[in-house]
Amino acid sequence: GIASMPTDHLEIDIEHGFGDFQLSIAQSIPLDGITAIFGPSGSGKTTLLRLITGFLRPDRGRLAHGADVLCDTVSGAFVPAHRRSIGYMFQDGRLFPHLSVERNLLYADRRSGSTQTAFSKADIIDAFELSPLLPRLPISLSGGERQRVALARTLLSRPRLLLLDEPLSALDRGRRADILSLIGDLPGRFCMPVLYVSHDVGEVIQLASNTIILSAGRVKASGPTVPVLNEHGVAKGDSGIEPGVILTGTVTSHDEAYHLIRIAIGDGVISLPTANAMATGTDIRLRIEARNVAISRHKPEQISIRNILPAIFKGATVEDNQPLALIEMEIDGQCLRAQVTREALDELALTAGERVFALVKTASLEV
Numbered sequence: 041g042i043a044s045m046p047t048d049h050l051e052i053d054i055e056h057g058f059g060d061f062q063l064s065i066a067q068s069i070p071l072d073g074i075t076a077i078f079g080p081s082g083s084g085k086t087t088l089l090r091l092i093t094g095f096l097r098p099d100r101g102r103l104a105h106g107a108d109v110l111c112d113t114v115s116g117a118f119v120p121a122h123r124r125s126i127g128y129m130f131q132d133g134r135l136f137p138h139l140s141v142e143r144n145l146l147y148a149d150r151r152s153g154s155t156q157t158a159f160s161k162a163d164i165i166d167a168f169e170l171s172p173l174l175p176r177l178p179i180s181l182s183g184g185e186r187q188r189v190a191l192a193r194t195l196l197s198r199p200r201l202l203l204l205d206e207p208l209s210a211l212d213r214g215r216r217a218d219i220l221s222l223i224g225d226l227p228g229r230f231c232m233p234v235l236y237v238s239h240d241v242g243e244v245i246q247l248a249s250n251t252i253i254l255s256a257g258r259v260k261a262s263g264p265t266v267p268v269l270n271e272h273g274v275a276k277g278d279s280g281i282e283p284g285v286i287l288t289g290t291v292t293s294h295d296e297a298y299h300l301i302r303i304a305i306g307d308g309v310i311s312l313p314t315a316n317a318m319a320t321g322t323d324i325r326l327r328i329e330a331r332n333v334a335i336s337r338h339k340p341e342q343i344s345i346r347n348i349l350p351a352i353f354k355g356a357t358v359e360d361n362q363p364l365a366l367i368e369m370e371i372d373g374q375c376l377r378a379q380v381t382r383e384a385l386d387e388l389a390l391t392a393g394e395r396v397f398a399l400v401k402t403a404s405l406e407v
């Protein structure tokens with residue numbers, strides 16, 4: 041059946057300049073699940089998407105989607121945007137303002153002319169809970185509702201690939217979570233591979249199985265999300281990249297009296313404040329910035345820090361003329377980093393392989 045279909049690839053070998061900015065990308069992207077395109081503002085994320093959709097012609101290069109050559113500046117081949125099987129959702133949704141929600145959806149469904157049957161219009165209306173909205177005009181919808189309709193409409197044009205460019209940027213926190221979980225379901229539920237542009241590392245961690253990091257128009261790193269982000273630093277919000285790691289643990293219990301959930305990571309337990317209960321047994325990813333982790337040779341007692349994890353000291357990176365050092369530890373086969381002063385590192389005089397305790401500030405943790 042459909043499950044054995046081979047993964048398409050997007051083969052990109054493209055150069056494009058705007059004044060001082062030069063995009064130069066040679067990358068083969070497997071279209072499997074959700075791939076995040078992550079990078080600071082101005083790194084070229086939107087430009088890359090516009091080249092893939094065909095809204096922008098590159099100065100030089102070639103682009104292929106599976107067996108289809110979409111653009112080749114040597115042969116002169118160029119498939120215009122509306123003939124590419126690529127769905128693109130704008131940051132602001134962009135529905136037809138004079139058509140009801142139902143007619144917006146019908147328009148996409150009819151135009152698709154596709155025989156692809158992974159889902160029907162009714163499936164989408166159901167999954168996106170759009171029934172009550174069908175008679176309404178876009179102007180009467182809330183931001184979150186509009187974004188849900190826009191996502192549904194893009195899916196109904198039945199693309200082979202969906203591009204999302206910061207689809208949550210116009211939404212508040214509560215609505216973000218709803219749309220985020222809908223997007224997370226797209227590959228499994230609707231067999232729809234997604235390229236997802238974001239500069240929010242939290243979204244990337246939650247959604248993306250693979251991540252491409254762009255920096256100044258080039259690919260700085262690419263591969264499975266967790267190792268790529270561990271290697272290249274994790275950032276909070278869009279405050280830039282800083283050292284840290286993503287640890288995966290398992291929810292073991294929920295302390296209702298203290299409003300904490302307990303997460304097992306190897307022999308250690310992390311307690312985490314949480315608003316919503318999470319089912320026991322769920323695997324979750326925690327982002328832990330190195331500056332919120334300290335290290336001790338002995339297990340500290342009578343201390344406010346609750347999260348004390350046994351770990352193995354692996355080594356430390358010290359840069360010339362810098363006051364801080366980055367310590368690397370191992371917990372249950374996973375890497376944890378701590379940022380400490382060089383002075384502290386020298387005083388501790390640790391040797392590789394030694395047992396230590398990592399102290400993690402609870403309030404700094406985010407699921």
Ligand SMILES: Nc1ncnc2c1ncn2[C@@H]1O[C@H](COP(=O)(O)OP(=O)(O)OP(=O)(O)O)[C@@H](O)[C@H]1O
Pocket residue numbers: 058059061079080081082083084085086087088239
């Ligand atoms: N049409 C254009 N004309 C001139 N310069 C452009 C154009 N489009 C993009 N640029 C420039 O190209 C660079 C990359 O822009 P791009 O929008 O791709 O970045 P981005 O990573 O998507 O940023 P953000 O996260 O802020 O959306 C920027 O310096 C931008 O000013």
